[in-house]
Amino acid sequence: MSSAVISTSAASGRPFLFDAETVPETGSVPTNSPILEYSKAHAGSAVLDGMEHGPKACWRHLQSAINQQRIPPASITPASRLEIRPALEMVSSGVPAIDALTGGLPRGCLTEICGSASSGRTTVLLAALASATCRGEFCALVDASDALDPQSIATGVDLDRLLWVRCGENLTSKNNSREIPRQLHSRNDRPAEHRLEQVLRATDLLLESGGFGVIALDLADLPPQTARRIPLTTWFRFRRAVEHKPTILLSVEQQPIAGSCSSLLLQLRPARENLLNFDDPHSQEQLSLCDSILPTHADLLTGFEIKAELALSRLNRKPAYSVMFPTRTAWAG
């Protein structure tokens, strides 16, 4: 038992282009053949059981279906007249190495940046925001954990062009306390689900508002099991909302959660990770950024190296490979 699927457009959301020119041997079928219209009209759903694989076999079966009057013969549009999806506009991510890896960030698509703690996710996110504000675009950051450090973004991001949505429990009238709390605080008084709900609702509103160059969702501190509770339909809705718009939808998380809705998936990890062997004291010395003989105040965190891997791209079919790039701290000069 074999079957032929007429359309496979789940990833792109577009009907399969069934071009008459690809089946020249049938010859007698005009360009406005009902078969083509049928393939368009039933895109995404029609599965013809019992067919052989391949376009010619498919064409034969469709022709026989017409002869048996199972397909309405009217109003067929040739594939050459169908709308062709324009090439996506790629813009700089702010990190030259990532631009070389992916060609930049695609507008009108969802891009996921994944990685564990200290893998450089936030660094890449802020670089993308800096690049966008530098282009004169307005950006929005929906911060699920209220984790943004304004001092970190001050060097590159135009603060006037960044809308920061701080999710989490409502703060008191004094929103940024200038004292370190002297008692043990619960990190999250409200459950993470509440913050997640705030993120999704705020993102919906921002996407609806439009006009932003980048809308970023910072879910990096949410537990993966919580982040995975976002329904796939929500990601489909987000993807649909940014489609054909000049907005880059970025999502930063620990693990990929958007499934087939993301057009680009970047997996980040610390570049030194594979070199570490904590049982080996020599490797621990490698970890030290400066010689451990020196006093601790002589050491300085000047940055770390990040390895970025292109885990998924629906934009081109290049084999996955990775790049490494350094980061530097603001005080490193």
Place this chain on the structure above:
Amino acid sequence: MSFASIYVPNFPVAAALRAESELQAAALAILEGKPPLEKVIAVNEKAGRMGIAPGMTKAQAELCTEIALRSRSALQESSAHAALLDCAQSFSPCVEDTACDTVLLDLAGMESLFGSTSDISHALSHRAAALGLAVNVAAASNPDSAVLAARGFSGITVIPPGKEAEQLRRLPVKVLFADRLEKDQKEQADRLLETLGRWGIHDLQALAALPEIALSERLGQKGLRLQELARGSSSRTLVPMEPPMVFVEEIELEHPIVLLEPLAFLLNRLLEQLCARLGSRALATQELQLTLTLDSFHSSDIDYPSLPSQVKSSLFSRTLRLPLPMLDAKVFLKLLQLDLSAHPPGAPIMKIRLAAEPAHPRSAQGGLFLPPSPEPEKLELTLTRIAGIVGENKVGAVELLDTHHPEGFRMRRFAAEMIRKTRGEKSGVAEPGSTKEKSAVTALRRFRPPLCANVTLKDGQPVKLICRKREIQGDVLWKAGPWRFSGDWWEHEAWSRDEWDIALQNEASRGAVAIALYRLVHDLLGGGWFVEGMYD
């Protein structure tokens, strides 16, 4: 030299209809006086056909079941009068406030802007209709003739120069006394009208034909003045006034409103009137002030400890400050609704007052090659809605403070348009490649509030850390520091701390081992240790 007069016939009814447009198709009577001695003072045409006439008592008028009775409202009439002035002011800077229902404007030099006198008259009528007023408009070469024609002829009347007497001759004499006069003046006018009636003078043509000397002998200078008016030959200078830039609409309710939904309908009506008035003056607004007078019984007799102090004083005010001048009643209504949902009045509403602070509309032209920016109206609504979700002080742009404190920032209102206006070109053409040449800046993710930690020290240096979060604990693999910071020692909120950058081993995804870099802080004043953030 020509003048135009705008007259609102049956002004109390017109003011009521402007406030309640749904009464346009109904029979309406306006009552005045203290209960139970209320009397009908004005009726609309439909009520007149039903036999309701001014002077009837309320009880008599109520015999007609289909009639809508409304008390005369000074607030509505003052709003209608202000709208009338706005209408005139939108065409000419030289406007005379002749009476509460009549304005006069000088049309000299207006032809090049608005066309012929007839065109201007039509435009005046349309503008007044947009402001909710059905008016008579008349244009003539002298002010008094324009006023008489507006009061005497319905619709639009244009009197060519020199034809004043011919046009006005059909008007009844009582049009000369149509001013809303004080009581003693009114009695005097009634006596004059009665005298003229006894003489058989019923229209202006007859009055104009009377011999001047004989008229002067019998009625004095007043008679001559009336004859001049009837002949359309009077001449006087306009008394221009500068309409105040006050845009206030008020409504007093017969029955208190409890729910926000019916309040929204009334707010919508007031906002539309305000926007129409502002629009007629080519203005917008950047600040809306809503003042609700609450039912004093509910607000004072019942103690609501949780309610704000405004409620207890029976006045509840909310001010809506906009980042940019706007003029969209729908946006204003939505913003007010969201604001009132977040801050409900807490008691029944008796009176609504809505004031708009006028501002010049924004004049910004987007460049073809500038990146798109959010629409200000849409953005404001979006921000208000998001503020309703996450909290008021938790959405906006960041503004760094002049301090070394690690949390030295504050949130401020995010305004897209203002930035484009002030620095648009500079930032719009910034070279994107400039960021490529530098390496990415290491970001810090802050834990708000910082996580308390138990730190084991060796030689004054952290060697082991235990924290509530499972992934932030273990031996310190690497450390740098301490970096000492302090500040604000001259204030109560003094702070002093030692910062350490440390590396910890933690478990990454799928059980793999990874290293994470954290910022560890020792509060020198409080003595505690905190994990303040993570380098990511």
